[in-house]
Amino acid sequence: MSGLALIFRRELALSWAGGGGPFLALGFYIAMASLLPLALGADPARMASVAPGFAWLVLALASLLSLERMFERDFEDGALDLIALGPAPLEMTALAKGLAQWIAIAAPLALLAPLIVTALGAPMRLAPIVVICGLVGGLSFCFLGGVGAALSLGSRRGGVLIALIVLPLFTPPVIFGAGAIEAFGVGLDWRTPLLLLSAYSLAAVALCPFAMAAAARNAIS
Amino acid sequence: MISAVSIEGLGVARGDRPLITGFNLALEAGEAVALAGRNGAGKTSLLRAIAGLIRPSGGRVVFRSGDAEIPPEDAIARDAHLIGHQDGLKLSRSAWDEVLFQVLWSGGTAASARSACARLGLTNLLGLQVRKLSAGQRRRLALARLAASPRSLWLLDEPLAPLDRDQRAVVGELMAEHLAGGGLILAAAHDPLPVTARPVEIGG
Numbered sequence: 001m002s003g004l005a006l007i008f009r010r011e012l013a014l015s016w017a018g019g020g021g022p023f024l025a026l027g028f029y030i031a032m033a034s035l036l037p038l039a040l041g042a043d044p045a046r047m048a049s050v051a052p053g054f055a056w057l058v059l060a061l062a063s064l065l066s067l068e069r070m071f072e073r074d075f076e077d078g079a080l081d082l083i084a085l086g087p088a089p090l091e092m093t094a095l096a097k098g099l100a101q102w103i104a105i106a107a108p109l110a111l112l113a114p115l116i117v118t119a120l121g122a123p124m125r126l127a128p129i130v131v132i133c134g135l136v137g138g139l140s141f142c143f144l145g146g147v148g149a150a151l152s153l154g155s156r157r158g159g160v161l162i163a164l165i166v167l168p169l170f171t172p173p174v175i176f177g178a179g180a181i182e183a184f185g186v187g188l189d190w191r192t193p194l195l196l197l198s199a200y201s202l203a204a205v206a207l208c209p210f211a212m213a214a215a216a217r218n219a220i221s
Numbered sequence: 222m223i224s225a226v227s228i229e230g231l232g233v234a235r236g237d238r239p240l241i242t243g244f245n246l247a248l249e250a251g252e253a254v255a256l257a258g259r260n261g262a263g264k265t266s267l268l269r270a271i272a273g274l275i276r277p278s279g280g281r282v283v284f285r286s287g288d289a290e291i292p293p294e295d296a297i298a299r300d301a302h303l304i305g306h307q308d309g310l311k312l313s314r315s316a317w318d319e320v321l322f323q324v325l326w327s328g329g330t331a332a333s334a335r336s337a338c339a340r341l342g343l344t345n346l347l348g349l350q351v352r353k354l355s356a357g358q359r360r361r362l363a364l365a366r367l368a369a370s371p372r373s374l375w376l377l378d379e380p381l382a383p384l385d386r387d388q389r390a391v392v393g394e395l396m397a398e399h400l401a402g403g404g405l406i407l408a409a410a411h412d413p414l415p416v417t418a419r420p421v422e423i424g425g
Contacts, residue, residue, distance in 0.1 A: 003326070006325055007326070010322050014314075017313065073311065077311065077312070078306070078307025079309035079310070079311070081307070082309040082323060085272060085273075085297055085303055086298065087299070140277075221271075221273055
């Protein structure tokens with residue numbers, strides 16, 4: 001088995017199983033969504049108008065929750081040393097970690113998102129674009145988040161630090177994703193923001209593994 | 222396959238503080254070296270620098286196969302084991318899952334992992350979660366990859382600390398076989414190694 005496949009299987013098993021896996025993020029998403037009507041009041045029209053943007057933003061926040069585990073566990077128990085001395089370069093490991101995070105956390109969130117949007121009163125026909133944006137934008141959230149996770153290695157209260165590092169970088173995907181959903185809802189051109197979101201995500205997938213690996217190397221040295 | 226390691230004028234610093242300067246050592250196939258030195262002398266940092274995890278502040282480490290020099294990254298990635306203070310095991314996973322990953326990652330097979338575990342008396346523990354194992358049992362899981370995936374250079378940092386006398390003897394047999402097969406061992410240890418080893422003192 002190649003190094004990449006081996007590390008990917010391990011990362012996937014760890015993200016699914018350890019510490020609640022996707023259920024933590026999903027639970028957070030549902031809890032936040034059920035607070036919105038309490039904060040906004042029970043006017044259905046008002047809720048329907050903010051539901052897509054709110055659901056998109058909370059999806060971004062929910063994907064922050066389990067980032068801390070991406071590198072911290074391997075760093076604390078010494079597995080990162082072992083991984084650094086293995087057959088695949090750390091960049092490859094970072095790519096595997098990002099993809100595993102995407103499958104285990106971002107994809108379940110993307111699949112839950114249309115339910116949230118609809119439950120908050122937005123029209124059902126938004127469902128496909130919400131799922132697509134969730135899956136595409138999820139790549140950005142996982143890979144940029146991974147950079148934050150690797151940079152915060154070894155610091156106390158790493159989770160808060162990750163959020164501070166990563167949230168500014170979430171600005172473009174949040175804008176493009178919300179823009180695509182909004183445009184789709186009112187019948188405007190939604191392809192352009194979706195393409196911009198895709199471009200940002202692909203750039204994140206291509207570049208972030210290098211940043212993650214450099215930060216991880218720095219942490220174990 | 223690494224047949225000789227020569228450390229030439231290696232310097233290691235932690236932060237601004239130089240720990241080791243101008244360290245020289247030549248290690249040949251079939252030879253074991255026991256690094257001694259007081260706590261904080263830099264034994265762990267030296268081993269990690271040789272493994273390429275720490276960038277040395279000076280000097281270099283040369284890996285040779287026969288007469289040919291091997292690039293350090295290749296030598297380490299394919300042919301060196303580092304056993305550190307930490308065992309690199311996930312507490313929430315089963316002992317077998319973890320040992321299997323470590324062995325496959327370092328180039329062994331499932332069959333070799335199983336036989337190494339049998340050798341180290343771990344067979345009955347493999348179904349348990351790592352968190353249920355004692356420190357000595359966890360260390361034996363980590364040591365299993367030494368026996369299961371053949372790599373020439375063993376960099377060991379206090380490998381025997383948590384082990385009882387019987388297990389030290391087993392690890393001693395593994396080391397003796399490794400040396401007899403042309404392996405190289407560089408170990409930091411306060412207790413004497415269970416094989417004949419050339420002592421090297423670091424730090425003043």
